[in-house]
Structure formats: C-alpha cells, structure tokens
Amino acid sequence: MGNDGARRVGLARVLSKRGLCSRSEAQRLILSGRVRLGGRIIRDPEHAVGDQQHAFIEIDGAQAAAIEPRYLMLNKPRGLVTTACDEHGRATVYRCFDGADLGWIAPVGRLDKASEGLLLFCSDPQWAARVTDPDSGPDKTYHVQIDCVPTAATLQALQAGRLSEGESLHAKSATLLRAGAKNAWLEIVLDEGRNRQIRRLLAAFDIAVLRLVRVAIGPLQLGDLPKGRWRELTAAEISGLSKQQPAV
Structure with missing residues (x-):
C-alpha cells in the first residue's frame, strides 16, 4: 500500500468537510456526474479518497478547494421553518440571508416554525456535531410564555419530568420569570435536544405554550440582536460553544 493509503475517506465526506456543501448535496453532485x-x-x-488526492478534486470543472468556515447566529422570527427548501412551499430561515452571498451554511440544531430566537448556522459539520452532541453539547435556555400561572410544585414536576409518546422528558431547570393574572413567563433550560421537547413536556401537564424564544446556547446570549437579523460569531464564541461541558 502506498503513502496515500494511510487515511482514506469517502468522496462525499471530503466535500462536506471542506465546507463546500452538505453531505447529502455532495452525494447528489457525485451521482449526477459533476465531480471529478x-x-x-x-x-x-x-x-475512497486519500489525503494526497484532495488537490485533484473538481466540481463542474473547478478545483474544489476548502473554504474558510463560517459561523453565524440568527434571531429567528416566528413563522419560518428551519430548512433550506420546504416541500410545502413555506418560507424558510434562509430568507433572512437573502443577498448576503454566504455560500453553503447549514442550521446547527433546529427551532420549529412557531418558535423564535437564537439559531446557529455554520459550514463546519464537525463543529456543528460537537455543539449538538446530546452528551457534551451546551445547554439551551428558553423564555416561554404559558397560558397559566404555575405553582412551585408544577415547576418542580417539570424538572422531575414526565413520559410523552414513550419518551421521558424533563427540564434541567424551570423558574418563574414573571406572572400576570392568567399567564406567565418561564425560563426553561434543557440539557438534551428532543423534537418539540418543551411544548411536549408542558402539554403533558395540560399547559399550552403562547410564545417560545430561545435566548441562549451555552454561554452565547441572543442579546439585543434584532429579530430577523444575523451576525458572525467571534473566535471566542466559536471556541466556547464547542467546549465539552462538565459532567453533572
């Protein structure tokens, strides 16, 4: 075996790791005969592609050189779906980047259509995997408006958890921010990411969500970033989000 046999990975993975496109898009490019x-x-x-062959990859006749990865945060408005292309024709989060010429970027995690707030994007799949890792990824903090004023016992029960559709759901913490006559705002922190976790958890206690805003991911705060606007992450923010969280 030659020197190039030391480390060989699939061609689609190489294109994705270079930040050129998603793994699925790389597969489509290759299957359509656009990659040499x-x-x-x-x-x-x-x-299988060896390290020494990377310089000889082309897409549509142009060299597929690695690009500098990008890391962004968006204040997602309500009503947009977190996908690049929606099969039902609904507006997506990518409308917030119209005209920005950012190249390929993908969401890091998700927020459902009715949810708002902090949503990350990047062109670095390895970084995204660390941030979304269920065991070592950062906690997510949400401010949630609900249709009632919860008791202290209810807040404790949200942390203890409850079964929903065969899954055990719980909040790492649930605290009362403020209350009115008929509704309240909670701060809920999650240390795991399950589909529609907060809505399902609250529904298990017959509590409806009126608004749901993600305000932080680990140390990164949404702050005063206007709704529908985005900014690049700093080097310190990028590093801080991908650090392994301490065991509890």
Whole structure:
C-alpha cells in the first residue's frame, strides 16, 4: 500500500468537510456526474479518497478547494421553518440571508416554525456535531410564555419530568420569570435536544405554550440582536460553544 493509503475517506465526506456543501448535496453532485477526481468522473459518493488526492478534486470543472468556515447566529422570527427548501412551499430561515452571498451554511440544531430566537448556522459539520452532541453539547435556555400561572410544585414536576409518546422528558431547570393574572413567563433550560421537547413536556401537564424564544446556547446570549437579523460569531464564541461541558 502506498503513502496515500494511510487515511482514506469517502468522496462525499471530503466535500462536506471542506465546507463546500452538505453531505447529502455532495452525494447528489457525485451521482449526477459533476465531480471529478484526477480528471475522472466519480459517481460513487463512498469512493475512497486519500489525503494526497484532495488537490485533484473538481466540481463542474473547478478545483474544489476548502473554504474558510463560517459561523453565524440568527434571531429567528416566528413563522419560518428551519430548512433550506420546504416541500410545502413555506418560507424558510434562509430568507433572512437573502443577498448576503454566504455560500453553503447549514442550521446547527433546529427551532420549529412557531418558535423564535437564537439559531446557529455554520459550514463546519464537525463543529456543528460537537455543539449538538446530546452528551457534551451546551445547554439551551428558553423564555416561554404559558397560558397559566404555575405553582412551585408544577415547576418542580417539570424538572422531575414526565413520559410523552414513550419518551421521558424533563427540564434541567424551570423558574418563574414573571406572572400576570392568567399567564406567565418561564425560563426553561434543557440539557438534551428532543423534537418539540418543551411544548411536549408542558402539554403533558395540560399547559399550552403562547410564545417560545430561545435566548441562549451555552454561554452565547441572543442579546439585543434584532429579530430577523444575523451576525458572525467571534473566535471566542466559536471556541466556547464547542467546549465539552462538565459532567453533572
């Protein structure tokens, strides 16, 4: 075996790791015959590529050089879906980046259509995997308006958890921020990411969500970023989000 055999990975993975496109988009490019390796069209997304072959990858005749990764935060407005292209024709979060010429970026985690607040994007799949890791990724903090004023016992029960659709759901913490006559705002912190976790957890206690805003991911705060606007993360923020969280 030659020197190039020391480390070989699939062609689709190489394109994704370079920040050029998602893994699924890389597969589509390869299957459609738009990717060449050493001048030869490759149609197998899992075709093994050695380190020394990376300089000879082309997409549509242009060298597929790695690009500088980008890391962004968006204050997601309510009513947008977190996807690049929605099969039902609904407006997506990518409308917030219209005209910005950012290249390929993907959401890091999700917020459902009715939810608002802090949403991350990047072109670095490895960083995204660390941030969303269920065991070591950062906590997520939400401010949630509900249709009642909860008792102290209810807040404790949210932390103890309850079964929903066969899953055990709980909040790492649930505290009362402020209350009116008929509704209240809670601060809920999650240390795991399950589909519609807060809405399902509250529904298990017959509590409806009126608004749900993610205000922080780990040390990163949404702050005063206007709704629908985005900004680049600083080097310190990028590093801070991907640090392994201490065991509890």
